[in-house]
Amino acid sequence: MPFTRHTGVAAPLVRPNIDTDTIIPSREMRTVSRSGLAAGLFAPWRYSDPDTRTENPHFVLNQGAFRQASILLAGANFGCGSSREHAVWALVESGFRVIIAPSFATIFRNNAQRNGLLTIELDGDDIERLVQWVSDDPETCPLSVDLEACTVRHDPEQQVVEFSIEPVAREMLLSGLDEIGMTEQSLHHIDAFEAQDRVKRPWVYLGQA
Amino acid sequence: MTLSERQSLLYIDRIFLHERTGSVALNGLLERDRSVRRREHAFCTMDHIVDTRPGRGDETLMPSGRDFIVATRHAAHETGIQLFDIADADQGIVHVISPELGIALPGLTLVCPDSHTCTLGGLGALAWGVGSTEAEHALATSTLRVTRPQTMRVTYTGELASGVTAKDLILFTIRELSAAGGAGYAIEFAGSAVEALSVEARLTLCNMTTELSAFTGLIAPDQKVLEYCMGRRYAPQDAVWEHASGYWQSLRSDEGANFDCEQLMDIDSLKPQLSWGTSPQHCIDWNGTIPQPADASDEDQATAWSRAQRYMEVRGGSRLADYPIDAAFIGSCTNSRLSDLRDAAAYLQRTGSRVAKGVKALCVPGSGQVKRAAEAEGLHEVFLHAGFEWREPGCSMCFFAGGESLGDGVRVISTTNRNFEGRQGLRVKTHIASPLTTVASACAGYLTADTPL
Numbered sequence: 001m002p003f004t005r006h007t008g009v010a011a012p013l014v015r016p017n018i019d020t021d022t023i024i025p026s027r028e029m030r031t032v033s034r035s036g037l038a039a040g041l042f043a044p045w046r047y048s049d050p051d052t053r054t055e056n057p058h059f060v061l062n063q064g065a066f067r068q069a070s071i072l073l074a075g076a077n078f079g080c081g082s083s084r085e086h087a088v089w090a091l092v093e094s095g096f097r098v099i100i101a102p103s104f105a106t107i108f109r110n111n112a113q114r115n116g117l118l119t120i121e122l123d124g125d126d127i128e129r130l131v132q133w134v135s136d137d138p139e140t141c142p143l144s145v146d147l148e149a150c151t152v153r154h155d156p157e158q159q160v161v162e163f164s165i166e167p168v169a170r171e172m173l174l175s176g177l178d179e180i181g182m183t184e185q186s187l188h189h190i191d192a193f194e195a196q197d198r199v200k201r202p203w204v205y206l207g208q209a
Numbered sequence: 210m211t212l213s214e215r216q217s218l219l220y221i222d223r224i225f226l227h228e229r230t231g232s233v234a235l236n237g238l239l240e241r242d243r244s245v246r247r248r249e250h251a252f253c254t255m256d257h258i259v260d261t262r263p264g265r266g267d268e269t270l271m272p273s274g275r276d277f278i279v280a281t282r283h284a285a286h287e288t289g290i291q292l293f294d295i296a297d298a299d300q301g302i303v304h305v306i307s308p309e310l311g312i313a314l315p316g317l318t319l320v321c322p323d324s325h326t327c328t329l330g331g332l333g334a335l336a337w338g339v340g341s342t343e344a345e346h347a348l349a350t351s352t353l354r355v356t357r358p359q360t361m362r363v364t365y366t367g368e369l370a371s372g373v374t375a376k377d378l379i380l381f382t383i384r385e386l387s388a389a390g391g392a393g394y395a396i397e398f399a400g401s402a403v404e405a406l407s408v409e410a411r412l413t414l415c416n417m418t419t420e421l422s423a424f425t426g427l428i429a430p431d432q433k434v435l436e437y438c439m440g441r442r443y444a445p446q447d448a449v450w451e452h453a454s455g456y457w458q459s460l461r462s463d464e465g466a467n468f469d470c471e472q473l474m475d476i477d478s479l480k481p482q483l484s485w486g487t488s489p490q491h492c493i494d495w496n497g498t499i500p501q502p503a504d505a506s507d508e509d510q511a512t513a514w515s516r517a518q519r520y521m522e523v524r525g526g527s528r529l530a531d532y533p534i535d536a537a538f539i540g541s542c543t544n545s546r547l548s549d550l551r552d553a554a555a556y557l558q559r560t561g562s563r564v565a566k567g568v569k570a571l572c573v574p575g576s577g578q579v580k581r582a583a584e585a586e587g588l589h590e591v592f593l594h595a596g597f598e599w600r601e602p603g604c605s606m607c608f609f610a611g612g613e614s615l616g617d618g619v620r621v622i623s624t625t626n627r628n629f630e631g632r633q634g635l636r637v638k639t640h641i642a643s644p645l646t647t648v649a650s651a652c653a654g655y656l657t658a659d660t661p662l
């Protein structure tokens with residue numbers, strides 16, 4: 001799905017190094033599919049007992065308007081650890097469209113981009129400002145993210161934070177294009193590359209010529 | 210092929226899948242009526258979910274684990290890719306069997322939907338972990354769109370003392386650079402201490418570059434690597450071998466090459482490392498003191514340390530030897546190769562010690578080949594005699610997926626790579642270390658790297 005603009009409640013979870021085991025623990029990945037993961041999102045923090053799904057009232061996503069959050073304000077190195085794309089699928093299935101953090105683990109960022117989840121890098125001070133804006137009254141103070149203008153806006157205060165993003169990533173998110181389909185347009189280049197490469201690196205090509 | 214200033218379409222020489230995430234990628238292809246463009250370049254193994262108890266079959270203790278196994282087998286047959294199934298003599302942990310079979314080779318590009326794919330940088334392969342959707346892209350097109358990483362070189366000066374291993378070296382590196390210290394970088398490891406490492410030890414060193422959040426890690430291939438690769442099942446032979454090995458020897462950074470970042474580390478006095486917290490950067494010298502949150506450099510670090518110490522039930526200012534352990538685990542793609550098992554077994558033989566009372570100890574070889582080689586040397590008897598369980602190959606208790614665990618809330622010393630909250634089971638407190646430190650602690654009953662030579 002293409003991403004252009006999104007307005008929603010932003011929840012602060014500003015801890016560094018939030019790893020994918022925490023975003024979706026292995027034991028919550030129960031089926032061979034990309035769905036059915038929302039209930040396991042942040043299970044170790046969201047539930048005081050994951051088995052009975054007893055909620056932990058201290059966890060931000062269990063509190064008031066933050067239950068409807070679609071934007072997450074996080075700490076540095078978000079999404080580190082295991083490469084599981086399930087972390088992105090669980091976030092998307094739970095309604096998240098944007099994650100804002102000082103930095104992201106590379107695999108997580110790549111996975112997010114391929115699933116229409118926007119990752120925005122802002123420095124810690126900017127994120128602190130956003131946290132202050134939304135903490136008072138998340139319901140009436142949502143954030144608006146505009147990928148065309150590359151801005152995060154807080155309407156009541158008329159405040160804007162700008163961000164930058166890799167152009168190819170931005171294009172892909174804006175168009176919502178299927179990447180495999182895009183690359184398939186270049187298959188003739190790939191065939192030509194192989195024909196040359198086979199002479200240079202014959203050991204790469206297993207099986208018959 | 211260049212796509213933009215920083216993005217290229219890269220040819221992917223090998224794709225490896227496992228039943229945990231590979232099944233999703235293969236199913237994605239099948240659902241969209243796409244096929245694997247080059248089946249002969251794609252491989253799959255059963256390692257994550259499969260049971261490691263003797264006499265295993267498709268049944269596993271992990272809830273719905275059997276579904277993953279059956280679905281993977283089905284998808285592998287449908288797409289026609291080579292599967293190392295449960296009963297296959299070469300089955301094992303993906304990053305252990307990939308070099309063992311010569312599927313990973315120097316200079317090859319290899320991806321796998323698994324973050325520890327960087328292990329194969331130890332051979333000089335350009336290998337990295339991807340998500341399931343990217344794996345699908347690689348399967349369908351033999352290529353990936355890749356944003357060029359920045360480059361970092363970590364050069365070690367000095368030599369490793371005896372009893373200090375590649376695992377200690379990488380834990381120390383993460384401790385120094387932090388768990389985010391490699392973000393955005395491809396890291397080359399260099400220096401005479403690296404050249405002195407065996408190929409298996411180099412795989413251990415590169416294995417944990419993902420714990421630095423790096424894109425990947427690698428080491429320039431040398432004569433040792435060539436000898437290692439020669440004769441492996443999927444490695445070239447005869448004239449092609451000559452051609453390939455000549456090419457591989459040219460794969461090194463130019464004299465005076467420029468890196469975006471250079472790191473120098475002196476390792477002459479390096480001691481065995483042990484983790485005390487819930488991030489691989491929470492490491493100290495084995496006989497050091499656990500840091501006090503009051504001494505943290507900033508508030509974030511203080512909060513993170515307090516959180517970690519609360520979870521781990523350790524106190525700042527105390528020593529690791531103050532903490533008795535409940536279990537010890539030798540295994541995983543970090544430390545389950547023959548040289549790791551030899552290290553641990555040699556300690557048991559040298560000291561004649563046995564696993565301490567009340568400690569559950571497990572040794573899980575990384576592959577069928579490792580297991581057979583270890584048994585041929587009688588290592589399994591050494592482990593069994595000392596009180597270790599001797600298992601079938603797989604990831605086993607490296608991660609918890611709702612199935613088998615070492616027990617609720619227990620304290621474990623482990624040769625694995627992640628000490629995250631809950632990684633090895635509910636409330637389980639994981640301390641990561643080398644095989645030598647792990648076996649010494651298993652016998653002592655508490656955390657120690659006191660290993661008389």
Ligand code: SF4
Pocket residue numbers: 256257302303304323325540541542543603604607608625626
């Ligand atoms: S051994 Fe552990 S870290 Fe390695 S691939 Fe298996 S689960 Fe992942």
